[in-house]
Amino acid sequence: MKLRILLADDHEIVRRGLCALLQKHEGWEVCGEASDGRQAIEMAKQLKPDVVIVDIGMPHLNGLDTTRQLLQYDPNFKVIVLTITDSDQIIREALDAGARGFVLKSDAARDLVSAVEALQSKRMFFTPRVNDLVLAGFLEKGHAISRNEPPNLPTLTAREREVTQLLAEGKSSKEVATVLNLSTKTVETHRSNIMRKLSLHSIRDLVVYAIKNNIIQIQMPPQVQRPTETTMA
């Protein structure tokens, strides 16, 4: 019986690359592709894949919250997180969310097959940096990184994090209500609670909070040095 894999990434071109990579492996099949976290959860419930590969930086519902919700629904889901950065904070959040694999997108062509094989053999797969961090936590505290130390999101509920992401992506309360199938009034209440809990005073503050805490990710433009002879058209 084939190992069934669900892919979740908002870039179709990345999904095509991942598909091409995974389907070369005999005995594996990509059973579904999702372009955001919300769709990934729906598809995972329907398709019951053996492995779910989620990008962290997805719109509507990021990969970390997708992982949390998937494992809350069924703790047997095996999730590999794909990320563009392996900062300590991202690593801690991914582990805390329950991911069993952690692969840098830049290294996916090299590491992803090994990661899926590890999960297939009921093992975990992490990059060397994650292993170092886990080991350091173990040596310091006598145990692996504690699940009781989430970084900066201690006070928000799962629903509040969803609302935070959608507001930070620029959606109005009405649009958030439509996405989450809630009333606008309920969204407004969540919004007030979020602002109060986090001591924020504006949507701008909320966006900054969302970026700092990896709820949304942004791509910075390169520092461009223009040649002196360049003229504007």
Added chain:
Amino acid sequence: MAVRILLVDDHPIVRQGLRTLLEGRPGWEVVGEASDGIEALEKVESLQPDVVVLDITMPRMNGLEACRLIQRKTKASSLEVLVVTQHDSPQMMREALEAGARGYVVKSNAARDLLEAVEAVSQHRVFTAMARGPQGSY
């Protein structure tokens, strides 16, 4: 029409996705890959592609710098550069066109726009498409 293409992106998985898409087109050939701007310059010289599909945010040398240098090096040739980037920004598109790119496609829509864009730039037509705005080929 035969088109020889060089892919430049620092993520192998993105190059694989682009390759899968482009190689489905009869007559088009991905002749090489590069993972940053410096490697792109070397491969442009050695492989002489017709079209360079170029990412912007890359280590060592970003795509805008690479594009300018490719244009300087290949003034007399018919090589064209198509930028494929995450930056869904009119300002970045303008920078890319000023650097000498003939086309600009946003990565989130690459699966939709890439084939049309490569076809356009290989015929020396401009192709630009933002993720949310109108696209144009002229």
